[in-house]
Amino acid sequence: MDPRHPFHPETSSVSEGFDPRLSVMAVRPPIYPVSTFAFATAEKAAQSFEIALGKLPAVPGEDPGLIYARLNHPNAEMFEDALRSVEKGARAAACFTSGMSAITTTLLTLARPGGVVLYQRPVYGGTDHFLRHMLPQWQVTAVPVEDGGWPDALRRHADTVHVVWLETPANPTLHLIDLQAVAAAVRSAVPTRHVPIAVDNTFLGPVFQSPLLHGADLCVYSATKFLGGHSDVLAGALTATDPQLVARIKETRAFLGTISEPFTAWLLQRSMATLWLRMVKQSKNAARLVDLLAAHPAVQCVHHPSRFTGEQARIFRQQCTAAGSMVSLELHGGRAAAFRFLNALRLFKLAVSLGGVESLACHPRTTTASEMSDEDLKASGVTEGLVRLSIGVEWWRDLAQDLTQALDAARAAG
Ligand SMILES: Cc1ncc(COP(=O)(O)O)c(C=O)c1O
Incomplete structure (x- = not known):
């Protein structure tokens, strides 16, 4: 990149992370399906291990050498460079198996x-499952906090809080969290330690929301969704402001073996080049559909950031540049109406997951959120009548026609 003219992320998503001179001048990255890498000498092998284990500092500009694909490999590095270059505020990135x-x-x-x-x-x-059912096995307690409850929760747990976990927009209600307000509360309640704030940015990032510019330390992604974008890859990723923090997480990744393998990392980088095209088109499609959905008599309300009012609308204006393509509908008639609607869809596929080129619909209460406790479901607004839509890149009038006929069917039989 020319330092005098930093590229817009839309450009970086196509051009960053790969240098043709490293690969026979190919214009797109090759795949390196390799598990282990040769060292030039035994001394170089010993030095690479010392650097990898943190016993020797890496010399800036000097290649520490690749060792073994569970630690690192060229396709992971290329995707991570590309993702880092498009995430505003990021100085490092990492990729994962999911x-x-x-x-x-x-x-x-x-x-x-x-x-x-x-x-x-x-x-x-x-x-939710990992926080509530698995972390306690290691004597870690996950404490839920409500809107407005941050100062109080932080006061109570100031000595023991090690990480703050946020998801905004939240799955499946699209509820927004004011990141700047939470970050300010964390920094003022715990001034002597840096408590990392992690944000699951899967629904809007990195195109429409940049948590690292609003006080977060880490952006975490299900790359299975928009980053992959074609429902053909299972992957995860993160970006961060502090490379040392990413180095610590990559160390855990090396021992858990959770780095994505070369083909997956290559697919992710392939998808980066169309990330803006897809997310902008999907968000435009959703914007065209929300008013139509809200006006249908079968619909009680539509959850989409473009329709938020009051405090939620203020947060949307402060921290998002577009509303994205995830839409949730609250139908009159509870589970029965939601099931009638889902069963009547013809173009939308009835499937969990989201963010792919094709439109999908699901009933969170009985699928993705089915393990949540009754108290959490109630507190989070995940009701029996809630249906989640992931809007794809199809022609919006076909999507509108399908949604309208399925809503008519849900109402007619009700
Ligand atoms: C917001 C969000 N975060 C994380 C995940 C988990 O991602 P994966 O299925 O790639 O493990 C999902 C999956 O649906 C998700 O919607």
């Missing part, structure tokens, strides 16, 4: 026995 392995590797690096993870509900069902 969103859950990005989340669990991060939490296992940062949490400590006897310590607390503060998090705001709702979070993705898998994250």
